Amino acid sequence: MNLSYNPNNKNSVIEYAKKLKGKSLREICDLDILEHSYSGKGNFGQVLEKYYFGYEPNSIADADFAEIGMELKSSPLKQLKNREYRAKERLVLNIINYFNVVKQDFENSDFIKKNASILLIFYLYKAGYNILDFKIKLVDEWNFSLTDLEIIKQDWETITKKIAEGKAHELSEGDTFYLGACTKGANSFSVRKQPFSKIPAKQRAYSFKQGYVNHIIATIASEPTEIYGKLIPSAGIAKKKTIEEVVISKFVPFYGKTENEILAILNFDLNKKAKSFYANLTKAILGISIDKEIEEFEKAEIIVKTVRLKENDLPKEDISFSNFKYEELVNEEWDDSEFKDILEHKFLFVFFQFENEKLVLRKVKFWNMPYLDLLEVEKVWLRTQQIVANGEIVKEIKINKNGEHIRFTNFPNKKFNSISHVRPHAKDSADTYPLPQKDLITNELHYTKHCFWLNNNYVRDEIYLK
Structure with missing residues (x-):
């Protein structure tokens, strides 16, 4: 194939790529694209490489345009109601070679060799469309800011350290901030050997978290940046402190202070009755x-949870998550499930404790669920899925002294599991989601909304007190 650009010239490659903007592959490529035989999740990128850029898709360690050190990546977009674009998913990069990475330093790593400069092509995903008809919306080169690069370096070192400790099988995207180690393979059984343990580890690839991809998209699309406030304003600070260290250092002076005392010190006035008070x-x-988002939290997809502790250190309440939809739950696999994805995020827990009827700030802690605990939660998820799929949600219906019908479910409770349980999370009994099949007891095709919860004693013992 005669190339219509010079692969040895960065400007030529970028200009050629930008001709894609506003077009679909069907519109811009030769007719032989109709004969493509690529299939699978990454087939858009493979077709793009072969039929537009004119090279065979590959998995070599070097960047796709090795002569100019530029990698080509394509990724799907979704469009919000305000017409802005956001990432449909994380951006998956190169496979992590467990044996090689422990011998490298960041500056000379396979990651940097592959991803120091990335040519990004974002297309608008539409369900049911042929991949050849997705419209390409954003095209540009991406280079890391110096501050982001320092944070990504710290993430890379965290991943590498875990592999060097023989814990590649315990890697989680919640271990890091911007750069993740996501599972990569045809299925959850894709495993590799690791150098310092006999335990097989799932195949993983470096990836930019969805929040970080949103930052890239907003930058390329020239969206306004004044909606964000920065915790780390410079690369110099990023070299000296991690995001975690910066956050904790700002909270420590307020440990032992009541909410009112904190507000007085900060000379701040907030409505304590507002739902957004703790945020x-x-x-x-x-x-x-307070009218801005925290840029680093958005990029890292950090989930902030404020917990109120009783005087005995037990959280006043269990911790709830978003309601699951019954029809979606039965069609998920655990490794790709919404709940597992949430638990593999990084959390910031802010602990307040009741003391003389006032709430006092005790501590803050960054946390993500350990590998062995995730295995335990998987049991709760699988049991829940089985119950819904079999139409066995309701165990029995009893009539209380007021003549009301009370339903008892088969969903796993706190006795079933020490970490997580399932219970209602709805406005009232009429707040329901459809079921994939009728419940055997009620004969109904809808049921009250439920969600997964973290047990309050687990939060106390494994997060607050550790």
């Missing part, structure tokens, strides 16, 4: 205006 208090402590 805004967190921003105030971090020095972020």
Whole structure:
């Protein structure tokens, strides 16, 4: 194939790529693209490589345009109601070679060799469309800012350290901030050997978290940046402190202080009855205006949970997550499930404790669920899926002294598992989701909304007190 660009010239490659903007592959490529035989999740990228850029898809260690050190990546977009674009998923990069990475330093790593400069092509995904008809919306080169690069370096070192400790099988995307180690393979059984343990580890690839991809998209699309406040304003600070260290250092001076005392010290006035009170208090402590989002938290997809502790250190409540949809739950696999994805995020727990009827800030802690605990939660998820799939949600219906019908479910409770359980999370009994099949007891095709919860004693013992 005669190339219509010079692969040895960066400007030529970028200009050629930008001709894709506003077009579909069907519109811009020769008719032989109709004969493509690529299939699978990454087939858009493979077709793009072969039929537009004119080279065979490969998995070599060097960047796709090795002569200019530029990697080609394509990724799907979704469009919001305000017409802005956001990432449909994380951006998967190169496979992690467990044996090679432990011998490398970041500056000379396979990761940097492959991804120091990336030519990004974002296309608008539409369900049911042929991949040849997806419209390409954004095209540009991406280079890391110096500050982001320092944080990504720390993430790379965290991943490498875990592999060097013989814990490649315990890697989790919640271990890091911007750069993740996501599972990569045809199925959950794709495993590899690791150098310092006999335990097989799932095949993983470096990836940019979806929040970080959103940052890239917003930058390329020239969206306004004033909606964000920064915790780490420079690469110099990023070299000295991690995001975790910066956040904790801002909270420590307020340990032992009541909410009112914190607000007085900060000279801040917040509505304590507002649902956003604790989120805004967190921003105030971090020095972020309450009308802005925390840039680093958005990029890292950090989930902030404020927990109120009783005097005996037990959280006043279990911790809830988003309601699951019954029809979606039965069609998921655990490794790709929404709940597992949430638990593999990084969390920031902010602990307040009741003391003389006032709430006092005790501590903050970054946390992601350990590998062995995830295996335990998987049992809860699988049992829940089985119950829904079999139409066995309701165990029995009893009539209380007021003549009301009370339903008891088969969903796993706290006795079933020490970490997680399932119970209602709805406005009332009429707040329901459809079922994939009728419940055997009620003969109904809808049931009250439920969600997964973290047990309060687990939060106390494994997060707060550790």
